[in-house]
Amino acid sequence: MAAKILVVEDDTAIAALIEASLDLGGYEHQTCGHGNEALFRIQTEKFDLILLDIMLPGLDGFQIMERIHGREIPVIFLTARDKLDDRVRGLKMGAEDYVVKPFEPRELLARIEVVLRRFSRSNQQLIYHDIEVNLTERMVRQGGEPVFLTPKEFDLLVLLIKHVDEALSREVILQQVWGYCFVGETRTVDMHIMQLRKKLDFQDRLKAVVKIGYRLDN
Structure with a gap:
């Protein structure tokens, strides 16, 4: 199945060139030219890659990156902003690549292929x-031996590892693992943290952060 790519570009001529390039590469694609619309599509549809301009009406590319932090979607910035500070900022925000306009279609396709291949493996x-x-088989091994986790324990472990050394609030954990917003007091997160500590011997690494939540130390 061809990868599905979202093109976020407000210049219709450049958008048409990108679309033609993606057609040559055999990719499925959608295009939108407004930052707010792009964010809505990202939140409601599944994409394998995003080609993201920075200067957009509504939310700009950097603001979109901030709002999709934590989603497993690789992003390539495709923009006329070629200042070093912009490139560094984009990469530090989590972009897989940063391509400056004008670009050669063949080079763009090559960069897309590399990112998709790298992201697929990782x-x-x-x-x-x-x-x-193992995210595909939803299996966990420690020291080569299988560890049996419940589905929510598995999802919680994945979240903690992906955000190692970051303090995660209970609200964020509930939203990312259980899919609902935090309302009032709950012991759900605490109970699952306790189980992970026991099953994976995380007593020294999985720490409570006062008035925030939990942090998995590297």
Whole structure:
């Protein structure tokens, strides 16, 4: 199945060139020219890659990146802004690549292919010390031995590893793992954290952060 790419570009001539390039590469694609519309599509549809301009009406490319932080979608910035500070900022925000306009269609296709291939490989497995997490099979091994986790324990472990050394609030954990917003008091997160500590011997690494939530230390 061809990868599905979202093109976020408000210049219709450049958008047409990108679309023609993607057609040559055999990719499925959609295009939108407004930052707010792009964010809505990202939140409601599934894409394998986003080609993102920075200067857009509504939300700009950097603002979109901030709002989709944590989503497993690779992003390539495709923009006329060629200042070093912009390139560094884009990459630090999590973009996989930064392409400056004007661009050669063949080079763009090559960069897309590299990012999709790299992301596909890295997206199948997570490594944390002696723990291997197979995202495709939803299997966990520690020191080569299988560890049996419940579905929510697995999802919680994945979230913690992907945000290692970051303090995650209970609200964020509930939203990312259980899919609902935090309302009032709950022990759900605490109970699952307790189980992960026991099953994976995380007593020294999975720490409570006062008035925030939890942090998995590297």
